[in-house]
Amino acid sequence: xxxxxxxxxxxxxxxxxxxxxxxxxxxxxxxxxxxxxxxxxxxxxxxxxxxxxxxxxxxxxxxxxxxxxxxxxxxxxxxxxxxxxxxxxxxxxxxxxxxxxxxxxxxxxxxxxxx
Amino acid sequence: xxxxxxxxxxxxxxxxxxxxxxxxxxxxxxxxxxxxxxxxxxxxxxxxxxxxxxxxxxxxxxxxxxxxxxxxxxxxxxxxxxxxxxxxxxxxxxxxxxxxxxxxxxxxxxxxxxx
Numbered sequence: 001x002x003x004x005x006x007x008x009x010x011x012x013x014x015x016x017x018x019x020x021x022x023x024x025x026x027x028x029x030x031x032x033x034x035x036x037x038x039x040x041x042x043x044x045x046x047x048x049x050x051x052x053x054x055x056x057x058x059x060x061x062x063x064x065x066x067x068x069x070x071x072x073x074x075x076x077x078x079x080x081x082x083x084x085x086x087x088x089x090x091x092x093x094x095x096x097x098x099x100x101x102x103x104x105x106x107x108x109x110x111x112x113x114x115x
Numbered sequence: 116x117x118x119x120x121x122x123x124x125x126x127x128x129x130x131x132x133x134x135x136x137x138x139x140x141x142x143x144x145x146x147x148x149x150x151x152x153x154x155x156x157x158x159x160x161x162x163x164x165x166x167x168x169x170x171x172x173x174x175x176x177x178x179x180x181x182x183x184x185x186x187x188x189x190x191x192x193x194x195x196x197x198x199x200x201x202x203x204x205x206x207x208x209x210x211x212x213x214x215x216x217x218x219x220x221x222x223x224x225x226x227x228x229x230x
Contacts, residue, residue, distance in 0.1 A: 043223040103158075105157060
């Protein structure tokens with residue numbers, strides 16, 4: 001079945017450091033890929049998405065590129081802020097029309113940004 | 116604010132009891148999804164409804180059931196509760212169940228504690 005593998009956390013960075021959170025996936029079809037963010041005590045917020053190979057999703061300084069050849073969707077940000085501290089989830093949707101498009105999530109990576 | 120509402124925010128109940136969690140999707144969204152977030156299982160898809168009909172099922176226990184009503188709100192019923200059912204239950208909605216729309220918007224969740 002479909003699966004998503006994320007790098008283990010927690011990741012601790014200093015403010016303005018470069019962020020990479022690795023995500024790889026296994027899927028039988030042509031999935032859409034997502035990054036969601038969960039701030040403490042809150043629900044999940046969609047951060048960015050990509051629906052086909054070589055698409056780049058971007059939002060709020062974060063970006064990720066859908067790499068079919070390496071089955072990866074790594075999240076990057078050039079300069080993190082304390083306010084970016086949260087748990088980040090990589091997810092895929094199996095893209096089957098009419099068969100439901102449930103999200104399969106990775107385990108989440110906690111990011112802590114310090115001054 | 117995603118536009119998805121869930122009630123109640125917190126629920127504390129005893130083993131063997133039955134509870135109902137409620138979700139109202141974003142205005143106009145036809146699909147509703149239920150997910151469970153627990154420390155040991157992570158984020159897992161439970162079930163999806165589209166315009167009142169069950170569309171996809173995940174790792175949902177037989178003690179759990181759901182439905183979507185004509186006004187599109189959904190309820191998740193959990194019965195014969197066990198300690199292991201303690202978790203955050205999220206509802207999400209999306210506009211359509213089609214190739215053009217895979218974005219899911221999450222509610223704030225209901226935290227269930229079984230004692």
